Amino acid sequence: MTEKALRLGTRRSKLAMAQSGQVADAVSQVTGRPVELVEITTYGDVSREHLAQIGGTGVFVAALREALARGEVDFAVHSLKDLPTTQPAELVVAAIPEREDPRDVIIARDALKLTDLPRGARIGTGSPRRMAQLNAYARSHGMDIETVPIRGNVDTRIGYVTKGDLDAVVLAAAGLNRVGRSDEVTDFLSVDTVLPAPGQGALAVETTADNAELIAALAQLDDPLTRAAVTAERSLLAALEAGCSAPVGALADLLTDGQTVKEMRLRGVVGTTDGSTLVQLSTTGPVPETHEAATALGRELATEMLAQGAAGLMGERAL
Numbered sequence: 001m002t003e004k005a006l007r008l009g010t011r012r013s014k015l016a017m018a019q020s021g022q023v024a025d026a027v028s029q030v031t032g033r034p035v036e037l038v039e040i041t042t043y044g045d046v047s048r049e050h051l052a053q054i055g056g057t058g059v060f061v062a063a064l065r066e067a068l069a070r071g072e073v074d075f076a077v078h079s080l081k082d083l084p085t086t087q088p089a090e091l092v093v094a095a096i097p098e099r100e101d102p103r104d105v106i107i108a109r110d111a112l113k114l115t116d117l118p119r120g121a122r123i124g125t126g127s128p129r130r131m132a133q134l135n136a137y138a139r140s141h142g143m144d145i146e147t148v149p150i151r152g153n154v155d156t157r158i159g160y161v162t163k164g165d166l167d168a169v170v171l172a173a174a175g176l177n178r179v180g181r182s183d184e185v186t187d188f189l190s191v192d193t194v195l196p197a198p199g200q201g202a203l204a205v206e207t208t209a210d211n212a213e214l215i216a217a218l219a220q221l222d223d224p225l226t227r228a229a230v231t232a233e234r235s236l237l238a239a240l241e242a243g244c245s246a247p248v249g250a251l252a253d254l255l256t257d258g259q260t261v262k263e264m265r266l267r268g269v270v271g272t273t274d275g276s277t278l279v280q281l282s283t284t285g286p287v288p289e290t291h292e293a294a295t296a297l298g299r300e301l302a303t304e305m306l307a308q309g310a311a312g313l314m315g316e317r318a319l
Helices: 014-031 062-069 128-140 154-162 173-178 212-221 224-240 291-307
Strands: 006-011 035-040 075-079 091-095 104-108 121-124 145-148 168-172 203-208 248-256 261-271 278-286
Touching: 006 014, 006 062, 014 035, 014 075, 014 154, 014 173, 014 203, 014 212, 035 062, 062 075, 062 091, 062 203, 091 212, 104 154, 104 173, 121 154, 128 145, 128 248, 128 261, 128 278, 154 168, 168 173, 203 212, 224 248, 224 261, 224 291, 261 291, 278 291
Parallel strands: 006 035, 006 075, 121 145, 121 168
Antiparallel strands: 075 203, 091 203, 104 168, 248 261, 261 278
């Protein structure tokens, strides 16, 4: 007799379905059980408001978590950057699989790179973090750009460029890779130019804290180095953020000597959306072996950033 299928809760977007499908395949392999996708519409999917105005974090997550709590699904897959930094006690992130490319990318008309864009180029993004860093980069390199707030799925955003409404849009490399559209990228933005969102490119596989058997099975998909990196990034965000959709970028990357991972470097940035003020700092230390050590790394860097004036930038919202 075939075992009952596990129910995986997912958002309905093409990207969410693609990444949930990949997780479903992996879970099937480790459990030997079929996995069916249960599509759930979230507030973030139906609201037409800009993310900064509807609260940013959590708007894509609440409906999935409610379905978990009600027992309608057995586990859920989130883009980690959508998860609020406080974890409910009744739920557990059982796996954070190996991270995809964390970088942001540009899709521009005429296959242009960021540095080739004409004066007055209009660049679409729904993210105050991207606006702050792109505008800061433009200021320091004598470029004249306008960042335009947009919403919508991958198709909608790329459509702004193909229809000629915008010169370029900024998207996450990971999402384009997962939906098989990375060949449309015209420029990969170096993390020295634009630091990604904390947790960007990583997925969180969440289930109820009382489901020990499923937690143990899902744990086989966990990548400890990815978990350490995103824990540090999210700890930085939590320590900086006063519940607003602040333009915070963070990336923890692993420094190797070619073979062995030696250290972890955590970089953080916060700035005004017009790019006039940025606080950008980094710290390097041993690769955290525990959740507590990773959390401490993020908290320490946040404390330094706040001392450098980051607190005064946290009230910025994209209008």
